[in-house]
Amino acid sequence: MVNQAADPSGAKHIVQSFDDDMNGLTSKIIQMGGFAERQVADAVEALVNRDIVSASRVIERDKEVDHFEEEIDQDVIRILAMRQPMAVDLRIITMALKISNDLERTSDYAVSIAKRAQRLADHPEFAAMNQVRRISEQAIGMVKDVLDAFVDRDVEKATDVWNRDQELDRNYTSLFRELITYMLEDPRRISQCIDLLFIAKNLERIGDHATNIAEKINYMMLGSSINQPRRD
Amino acid sequence: MVNQAADPSGAKHIVQSFDDDMNGLTSKIIQMGGFAERQVADAVEALVNRDIVSASRVIERDKEVDHFEEEIDQDVIRILAMRQPMAVDLRIITMALKISNDLERTSDYAVSIAKRAQRLADHPEFAAMNQVRRISEQAIGMVKDVLDAFVDRDVEKATDVWNRDQELDRNYTSLFRELITYMLEDPRRISQCIDLLFIAKNLERIGDHATNIAEKINYMMLGSSINQPRRD
Numbered sequence: 392m393v394n395q396a397a398d399p400s401g402a403k404h405i406v407q408s409f410d411d412d413m414n415g416l417t418s419k420i421i422q423m424g425g426f427a428e429r430q431v432a433d434a435v436e437a438l439v440n441r442d443i444v445s446a447s448r449v450i451e452r453d454k455e456v457d458h459f460e461e462e463i464d465q466d467v468i469r470i471l472a473m474r475q476p477m478a479v480d481l482r483i484i485t486m487a488l489k490i491s492n493d494l495e496r497t498s499d500y501a502v503s504i505a506k507r508a509q510r511l512a513d514h515p516e517f518a519a520m521n522q523v524r525r526i527s528e529q530a531i532g533m534v535k536d537v538l539d540a541f542v543d544r545d546v547e548k549a550t551d552v553w554n555r556d557q558e559l560d561r562n563y564t565s566l567f568r569e570l571i572t573y574m575l576e577d578p579r580r581i582s583q584c585i586d587l588l589f590i591a592k593n594l595e596r597i598g599d600h601a602t603n604i605a606e607k608i609n610y611m612m613l614g615s616s617i618n619q620p621r622r623d
Numbered sequence: 624m625v626n627q628a629a630d631p632s633g634a635k636h637i638v639q640s641f642d643d644d645m646n647g648l649t650s651k652i653i654q655m656g657g658f659a660e661r662q663v664a665d666a667v668e669a670l671v672n673r674d675i676v677s678a679s680r681v682i683e684r685d686k687e688v689d690h691f692e693e694e695i696d697q698d699v700i701r702i703l704a705m706r707q708p709m710a711v712d713l714r715i716i717t718m719a720l721k722i723s724n725d726l727e728r729t730s731d732y733a734v735s736i737a738k739r740a741q742r743l744a745d746h747p748e749f750a751a752m753n754q755v756r757r758i759s760e761q762a763i764g765m766v767k768d769v770l771d772a773f774v775d776r777d778v779e780k781a782t783d784v785w786n787r788d789q790e791l792d793r794n795y796t797s798l799f800r801e802l803i804t805y806m807l808e809d810p811r812r813i814s815q816c817i818d819l820l821f822i823a824k825n826l827e828r829i830g831d832h833a834t835n836i837a838e839k840i841n842y843m844m845l846g847s848s849i850n851q852p853r854r855d
Binding site for chain 2: 482
């Protein structure tokens with residue numbers, strides 16, 4: 392086992408390696424997050440442009456996210472076994488493990504959107520698509536900003552993402568009601584609207600996962616939960 | 624830092640404490656899992672019996688699951704800081720952290736079902752309810768059995784749960800189609816059917832989380848992924 396105290400002469404080298412380990416872990420989380428963010432953006436683009444080929448690419452690329460998650464799991468286990476991280480470092484490492492779970496789900500929702508985009512490509516154009524796009528921009532913005540907050544260890548930015556979830560929820564609820572109205576007006580559109588309902592729900596869930604990551608950043612930096620009433 | 628080698632005279636005491644730590648962690652995962660399983664069962668009972676009061680209780684109890692998750696996070700961080708777990712122990716501890724995430728989501732889906740149960744309590748009786756109940760029994764059975772597999776460190780039982788997810792997915796798809804047919808036949812039932820569609824989806828997702836836990840058990844015991852083609 393590598394242990395600083397056992398080899399004082401190598402202390403500087405080992406300190407640098409620990410920093411390398413931590414930077415490597417952060418960098419993998421960012422890569423995984425960037426990947427998940429792109430998957431969501433590409434899935435929504437495929438939906439809006441009725442682009443079946445792009446939608447298939449999102450679905451095919453999904454296995455990459457499992458590799459990211461496995462690599463992060465293995466890195467975490469290696470760092471824990473080789474080093475003895477304490478306090479904030481230990482919290483960052485354990486939260487990285489949970490954040491990768493949230494990012495894996497985010498990418499999973501992108502695949503679900505891409506599958507529905509394939510089905511919807513044959514349907515006629517739809518007015519609600521603008522709202523779907525707006526909600527997707529909000530959700531993707533939250534994922535992007537929470538990843539920045541993770542790199543910068545920025546609790547304030549994380550809390551800002553956490554607060555933005557309420558607005559996303561409001562827009563989701565309003566889109567949901569609109570889609571129900573369309574279905575009542577024209578039952579032939581029922582299955583199309585149901586796909587859009589589930590897409591909207593997926594985007595709302597992506598926002599929830601960004602919010603979860605924000606909570607984890609708060610915990611890893613301060614050792615405490617975000618001290619505000621929880622959203623419904 | 625507690626270190627066995629640094630204090631050979633206390634080795635037995637420390638070995639026992641480490642076992643206590645591991646047993647304590649396992650026991651908290653089981654308590655959390657039992658809680659999540661009960662939340663799902665109670666939410667479905669509230670739905671079937673149109674019992675608004677029981678549904679409210681499920682919603683109110685949700686904060687308890689956050690306490691479980693916080694306690695598990697803190698236990699893991701404490702064990703990692705105090706001990707130097709290696710190999711399978713280290714994998715169990717890190718996977719416990721991720722399993723608690725899956726259980727938190729499971730309980731979250733129970734709340735979502737309970738909220739819809741409250742809305743549906745005013746609607747007339749519905750034929751599809753039997754299928755909803757059947758799917759819920761399958762999903763709850765998977766959660767229960769995967770928790771047993773976790774306690775017993777039983778890879779075979781975990782793989783069995785993993786395989787059962789396909790049947791749950793098939794039943795979900797068949798219920799989905801049936802609900803669409805009802806909506807087309809009687810548009811007045813649209814909003815009721817949408818609530819049932821989302822409930823079915825929540826139950827299907829609960830099965831996915833049990834499947835995720837099965838994969839984690841496999842990884843923690845064998846250090847490798849379940850080597851089978853992934854379900855769609």
